[in-house]
Amino acid sequence: MNPIIxxxxxxxxxxxxYYRGGxxxxxxxxxxxxxAGSELLRxxxxxxxxxxxxPSGWKLFRVSEISDLTLTDEHFESxxxxYNPKDPAMVTIYCCI
Structure with a gap:
């Protein structure tokens, strides 16, 4: 589990x-x-x-394919x-809004 996420x-x-080319x-x-046990980020x-x-919209990212992850100073609304907090792509949820 990634505590930064x-x-x-x-x-x-x-x-x-950085994810799949950019x-x-x-x-x-x-x-x-x-x-299957793959870590996912919605x-x-x-x-x-x-x-x-x-470039805008809901995306599902495989965490194993993410690199150069950095937090910005920007914040967003919740x-x-x-948005579905009971994401059907995930059987285990580590954290969510």
Missing amino acids: CSAIRSKQVIRL FRMIEPFCYGAST AYQTGGYSESGS TRPG
Whole structure:
């Protein structure tokens, strides 16, 4: 478990990270594990690189593929349309808003 991710979720702090080809700015909402045991992070991406060409919106990140994770000085609101704290992609939740 990554304590930096849980700290960012608790403090509603924007994260900058590198994932699959580029840097992204995200609002972390839910961090847990899948049925296969992979650590996952559900976040709302607000900017940066996107494989799909859509840099804004809900994304699911495999924590094992994240690098250069840093906390920013920015904070966000605790609500976004479409957020489900009982994320169906995760069977274990370490921390969430």
